[in-house]
Amino acid sequence: MIKSYGEIKMHCRHAADVAVCDEVIKRQTYLRPRLGFMVRPKSLWLDIGANIGAFSVWAGSQRASEVIAYEPCSENYKLAKQNMELNNVPGQVHQVAVGHENGSFDVRYNPDTPARSSSQATKGTVERTKMVDFNDVVDVLQPNGIKLDAEGAELAILDGNVNLDGVDYLVMEYHARFDKSIENARRRLKPVASQFKNCRIPKSLVTGDGEYPSWIDPICFFWN
Numbered sequence: 001m002i003k004s005y006g007e008i009k010m011h012c013r014h015a016a017d018v019a020v021c022d023e024v025i026k027r028q029t030y031l032r033p034r035l036g037f038m039v040r041p042k043s044l045w046l047d048i049g050a051n052i053g054a055f056s057v058w059a060g061s062q063r064a065s066e067v068i069a070y071e072p073c074s075e076n077y078k079l080a081k082q083n084m085e086l087n088n089v090p091g092q093v094h095q096v097a098v099g100h101e102n103g104s105f106d107v108r109y110n111p112d113t114p115a116r117s118s119s120q121a122t123k124g125t126v127e128r129t130k131m132v133d134f135n136d137v138v139d140v141l142q143p144n145g146i147k148l149d150a151e152g153a154e155l156a157i158l159d160g161n162v163n164l165d166g167v168d169y170l171v172m173e174y175h176a177r178f179d180k181s182i183e184n185a186r187r188r189l190k191p192v193a194s195q196f197k198n199c200r201i202p203k204s205l206v207t208g209d210g211e212y213p214s215w216i217d218p219i220c221f222f223w224n
Contacts, residue, residue: 106127108124134160134162172220
């Protein structure tokens, strides 16, 4: 089916896909203009963990000059490619995982889960794909902004001491359900925050202790 959001049209398989599109396009979860966090015109963005391309399409609607998307799951990749083409988004999508090193990556595809693919999942069909190092991708492409929602794979990326020189915007979903330790979250997020002038991290990850109290994975914003 095709779900319409004004001029944006999205191929969706079922209600879970619609929920993702509603979150990104309808509710504009990644837009925080009062904070100064936005997709500026003529900017290059990376969509790491593109799923079906909701963020890529939305960023394109914000007049980004180009969006380069990465999605390891073949089912999601095909749909992301269709959605970017349907909406004439300037850019490209790769069936590649962006991770903590160069090599290979195992992702589980489970049609019953909203994200439909995750390296941390325990159920579903295993699919192996190529993985490229996060720092290498950033160094080569030098994007203005990055959206990172890798269904738990961001934990290993953050453990690898990410280099964000030249990046003005980073929005990241931190999947605390795969590591509920608030101490570990602070350890991972502190060096990221130090590379930006501004950040908005949920208070529970800044001042709390023990385990993260919510089942909802927090979204963190960093910008210059």
